[in-house]
Amino acid sequence: MNPILDTALSYALRCLIFLVISIAIFIVLQSIRISKAPHDIPWVGLKNRRFFPKLRACLSELTAGQSMLDEGYEKYGKHNLPFILPSMLWNAIVLPPSNAVWIAQQPDSILSGNTTMDELMGLGHLTHGPNAESCRDFTVIRRDLTRQFMRLSGQVYEEIQAAFDDELVDVGEDEWTEVKLQRVLLNVAFRAGNRIFVGLPMCRDKAYKKAVDRWTQAFGISTMMLRFLVPEQLRDVFLRIAAIPTKYLERRAARFFLARIEERLVRLRGGEEGPKEQDNDMMQWIIDQNASKTDSRELESGNIAAKMILLNIFATATTGVQSGTTIFNLLTSSHTSSIIPQLHAEAIKTMPRILEDQRKIREMHKLDSLIRETLRYHPMTPQGLVRQVVQPGGLTSPEGVYLPEGTHVHSIVKNMHHDSQLFGEGADEFDPLRYYKPPSGDQKSAVHISSDFLPWGLGKHACPGRFFAVHVMKLMLGHLFLKYDFEPLKEKPKPVRIGDMEFPSEEVVVRMRRREGEGSGIER
Numbered sequence: 001m002n003p004i005l006d007t008a009l010s011y012a013l014r015c016l017i018f019l020v021i022s023i024a025i026f027i028v029l030q031s032i033r034i035s036k037a038p039h040d041i042p043w044v045g046l047k048n049r050r051f052f053p054k055l056r057a058c059l060s061e062l063t064a065g066q067s068m069l070d071e072g073y074e075k076y077g078k079h080n081l082p083f084i085l086p087s088m089l090w091n092a093i094v095l096p097p098s099n100a101v102w103i104a105q106q107p108d109s110i111l112s113g114n115t116t117m118d119e120l121m122g123l124g125h126l127t128h129g130p131n132a133e134s135c136r137d138f139t140v141i142r143r144d145l146t147r148q149f150m151r152l153s154g155q156v157y158e159e160i161q162a163a164f165d166d167e168l169v170d171v172g173e174d175e176w177t178e179v180k181l182q183r184v185l186l187n188v189a190f191r192a193g194n195r196i197f198v199g200l201p202m203c204r205d206k207a208y209k210k211a212v213d214r215w216t217q218a219f220g221i222s223t224m225m226l227r228f229l230v231p232e233q234l235r236d237v238f239l240r241i242a243a244i245p246t247k248y249l250e251r252r253a254a255r256f257f258l259a260r261i262e263e264r265l266v267r268l269r270g271g272e273e274g275p276k277e278q279d280n281d282m283m284q285w286i287i288d289q290n291a292s293k294t295d296s297r298e299l300e301s302g303n304i305a306a307k308m309i310l311l312n313i314f315a316t317a318t319t320g321v322q323s324g325t326t327i328f329n330l331l332t333s334s335h336t337s338s339i340i341p342q343l344h345a346e347a348i349k350t351m352p353r354i355l356e357d358q359r360k361i362r363e364m365h366k367l368d369s370l371i372r373e374t375l376r377y378h379p380m381t382p383q384g385l386v387r388q389v390v391q392p393g394g395l396t397s398p399e400g401v402y403l404p405e406g407t408h409v410h411s412i413v414k415n416m417h418h419d420s421q422l423f424g425e426g427a428d429e430f431d432p433l434r435y436y437k438p439p440s441g442d443q444k445s446a447v448h449i450s451s452d453f454l455p456w457g458l459g460k461h462a463c464p465g466r467f468f469a470v471h472v473m474k475l476m477l478g479h480l481f482l483k484y485d486f487e488p489l490k491e492k493p494k495p496v497r498i499g500d501m502e503f504p505s506e507e508v509v510v511r512m513r514r515r516e517g518e519g520s521g522i523e524r
């Protein structure tokens, strides 16, 4: 026999054996995990399958979209009953909406949001820390960003205007221009957030953005594999391997501002103060926060840089994606033609005065209602309040459901938001002015959270960035409605689907036109 063919065949055979063994190990590990789920709680997604129904339901998680959640909510959730949602990651017990407050009130020593975040994001492995606890210290968002963003809002608005000008340079007054709007919004949100993170001129540096994007992709792919492919028993090995490219790309992105961090650390060690206004940014807030800790590794420049890069995905990608969801929902709703002129009129009244008085943004009640309605109708994640039972011996829900130690609980968000028993007739429709209450003062703002409005979570772990996110979204969308007109979209654009989550595609084309007289005179 030909020796080359012989080698190729033996190589192929070895690959095949390796593949078969890997699949067998995968099936055994997943079956062991599945067998540990509580036996008294029903599963959804089984579809009367005869062989390995639970395993096959778990395997179909990635492609099932919303269907398993819809089944669970109809059969159990809305009747105040729990169900198990098939998942490749863990046996998720979805508790009924009436348990949301109870979940949110449990301390981390009983129902932990921290352990689930570590598991979902591989914190402590995929990012520098020095440890997972340090990675998820979000004080700089809770305290500094939330307190300071109004003061810094002028700079952020200036950046948003400049970014839209750069991105939409081809959009004229005379004819409609086709624009890949989601891509534009992601770029603008990146610059808006980074005006506060790294300031000028770096927030405009394309090479810096590319480096952060590369890290985000590597981090995203690793966390997706963790979420959908890697059995619990192999997580550690997987994380050690995945950390190699992720940390390499983290260092590549960090080198853009490492020298500036080091400069500030030298000043800090010398007891000097920096120029106050210039240093009022995310970099300085992280340095100050880490300086208050006892572990000296907290003040290593690499750890500070890594934190800035990690917070970048929390702060910019989310805002860009949610802005896109808001616009696409509006452009495909039956209300598009009547609402756009109203949003334009509100923007004319408010946006030109925002640079003098940032608080004017609170007067954009219609835009606020549009954002809140989008969060209700299309929350970024259709389930939320993801927690793990860490109390030894487990715990029991108010309805008497026993949750063993180690179990993961979730709450259902999107289906509950569409339930007519909670939101009245038309809950399943997108109504941009649903929350608009002509300035009577009792309009619920987009950041207001409650047990029946969960897009930001609830309780101690509720999104601390929501005030900043909504502020930036209002500046971005307010600017768009002020300066541009949009053609309604004829049909709903096909979203990008990952499991039960849906995001606007960067390929969707929107037809836009600059409003007359808006081509010049943009205040900077």
Ligand code: HEM
Pocket (backbone or CB within 6 Å): 113, 117, 138, 141, 145, 314, 315, 316, 318, 319, 322, 380, 381, 384, 385, 386, 454, 455, 456, 457, 458, 459, 460, 461, 462, 463, 464, 465, 466, 468, 469
């Ligand atoms: C529209 C955009 C955003 C949406 C829809 C969103 C949504 C969420 C949700 C659902 C959670 C989980 C809450 C829970 O488990 O109870 C969360 C957590 C978090 N968000 Fe956001 N978020 C957004 C923007 C932001 C921004 C701009 C920042 C930072 C500036 C941010 C920082 C965080 C952090 C640090 C956490 C973890 C909090 C903790 O576990 O204690 N988010 N977010």
